[in-house]
């Protein structure tokens with residue numbers, strides 16, 4: 001565990017580790033989580049890009065998850081969030097990004113294309129994840145098995161409630177999402193799980209030290225290779 005004093009420290013430590021990956025392999029394949037937690041790391045990486053100490057413009061980026069049913073250019077779409085937080089400031093061109101669609105006439109084909117693109121790219125070098133209050137990673141809501149594929153899911157009431165402030169009310173939150181599957185995430189060569197704040201303390205403890213169970217999808221990280229947890233003292237309880 002990379003233990004940090006606070007969120008700013010966590011963001012710096014995770015950004016330094018991310019930048020090392022990109023320096024070693026500038027065209028690394030990465031999955032970039034949205035949510036609040038990784039934003040500090042993305043901002044710190046943008047600072048490093050501006051300082052000229054790392055180039056992130058050659059990364060090949062795969063979207064982690066997306067709400068279903070909204071317009072692709074809705075600024076609340078997770079793609080828009082990822083674009084503002086990372087792709088645009090880092091200068092990653094759209095051709096290097098594989099999206100998960102919010103709308104499709106043929107979701108099975110879109111899902112097959114997403115998984116095929118990852119396979120064609122040689123798998124994922126680095127997967128950035130946050131931790132849901134219910135133990136989800138991506139939108140792999142519990143229960144989710146370790147081999148769950150990329151798929152459409154119904155958001156749990158807990159996830160809908162936790163996203164309500166962002167959508168301007170609980171009845172505004174989409175009820176469905178599309179998520180990279182557990183098997184995609186767990187097969188990544190490296191995984192950074194970023195967790196901050198006392199509200200995540202109990203679920204982080206369960207994920208790392210509780211039983212490995214589909215009821216806490218993040219618990220499968222216990223048996224995955226290449227996992228590094230970045231947590232601040234409030235989340236780690238240390």
Ligand code: PGA
Pocket residue numbers: 034035036037038130131132133136137138
């Ligand atoms: P957060 O979201 O980083 O905004 O806490 C994490 C998640 O729900 O996956």
